[in-house]
Amino acid sequence: MGAANVSRMIEEAAQKIERMEIRGAARIAKFAAETLKLCAENVKSFKEIKWAAERLLKTRPTAVSLYNAINFVMRCESLRSDESDAEKLECVKKRADEFIEWVDTAQKKIGEIGAKRIKNNAVIMTHCNSSAAISIISEAFRQGKVAAVFATESRPRFQGHLTAKQLKELGIDVTLIVDSAVRYFIEDVDYVIVGADTITVNGALINKIGTSQIALAAKEARVPFIVAAETYKFSPKTLLGELVEIEERSGEEVAPRELLEMGIKVRNPAFDATPRDYIDLIITEVGAIPPEMAYLIIRDRLGYAELWEDEIKLSPHHFD
Numbered sequence: 001m002g003a004a005n006v007s008r009m010i011e012e013a014a015q016k017i018e019r020m021e022i023r024g025a026a027r028i029a030k031f032a033a034e035t036l037k038l039c040a041e042n043v044k045s046f047k048e049i050k051w052a053a054e055r056l057l058k059t060r061p062t063a064v065s066l067y068n069a070i071n072f073v074m075r076c077e078s079l080r081s082d083e084s085d086a087e088k089l090e091c092v093k094k095r096a097d098e099f100i101e102w103v104d105t106a107q108k109k110i111g112e113i114g115a116k117r118i119k120n121n122a123v124i125m126t127h128c129n130s131s132a133a134i135s136i137i138s139e140a141f142r143q144g145k146v147a148a149v150f151a152t153e154s155r156p157r158f159q160g161h162l163t164a165k166q167l168k169e170l171g172i173d174v175t176l177i178v179d180s181a182v183r184y185f186i187e188d189v190d191y192v193i194v195g196a197d198t199i200t201v202n203g204a205l206i207n208k209i210g211t212s213q214i215a216l217a218a219k220e221a222r223v224p225f226i227v228a229a230e231t232y233k234f235s236p237k238t239l240l241g242e243l244v245e246i247e248e249r250s251g252e253e254v255a256p257r258e259l260l261e262m263g264i265k266v267r268n269p270a271f272d273a274t275p276r277d278y279i280d281l282i283i284t285e286v287g288a289i290p291p292e293m294a295y296l297i298i299r300d301r302l303g304y305a306e307l308w309e310d311e312i313k314l315s316p317h318h319f320d
């Protein structure tokens with residue numbers, strides 16, 4: 001691949017994330033690692049990988065999995081600044097493979113751990129389209145424990161349709177409901193299981209808009225609210241004091257043109273924050289933990305305590 005083709009490939013990859021052809025926190029992270037690997041296979045200078053990392057980081061702001069994937073893959077340079085470009089590129093490829101492996105194995109493990117928490121004949125509610133949440137539901141179903149699932153449609157992008165299809169294809173009894181019907185059905189539900197875009201250092205969950213309302217309804221009805229989150233969904237940036245940026249998308253996604261042309265304002269945040277008091281358990285690949293343990297996951301799993309300087313070096317601000 002020539003230099004022009006590499007930059008076109010990176011631009012196309014970035015636009016796939018921006019257009020949400022590639023979406024969901026885990027898939028975005030894995031795709032970023034795959035893109036950096038492909039880039040490393042086709043360039044000669046490490047500077048070009050940095051450019052790719054910088055472009056990918058700018059695609060979507062909320063899911064910290066993207067940031068963690070890029071920091072994980074790019075960490076080689078800052079560890080050994082005397083290395084040649086060729087050595088650094090080899091390291092990028094190796095670390096990209098390690099990250100991809102992390103994504104693949106973590107979801108399976110989350111399924112195994114999470115399924116143990118599900119009792120027989122369970123009715124589960126889920127929101128949006130989370131591969132980690134589906135891993136728990138499908139493993140529990142495989143073990144014969146799932147009676148039915150309610151999937152919210154998850155407006156405005158209807159990712160709930162994907163979830164409903166995926167569950168139905170597995171043979172699960174699935175009912176699609178509008179987001180505003182959550183409280184109507186919550187009494188019929190034994191567990192809510194959702195995924196995560198980011199978990200903050202104080203144990204709050206950032207996930208698809210509407211998640212916090214479901215958590216509120218679940219708490220009121222005393223339905224356990226379970227989050228399925230790989231450890232790369234925990235945010236070291238929040239340990240540094242940063243707030244999570246909530247992506248706000250175009251009003252055209254939710255309102256007809258006629259209303260927009262009348263000058264009616266539309267707000268369309270894509271994610272919201274659920275405080276830790278509403279979360280019963282977070283199922284990670286290293287265990288089922290209370291949200292209060294988020295700090296330990298960031299410190300021990302993401303290793304940022306020791307790599308403090310490197311982390312700052314590779315932060316988006318450094319690239320700007």
Ligand code: RUB
Pocket residue numbers: 023024025026027063127128129130131132133159194195196197207208270
């Ligand atoms: C997707 C979403 C998912 C999380 C977790 O939002 O909110 O619940 O990303 O998914 P969007 P996963 O469609 O806007 O990217 O468990 O697959 O990482």
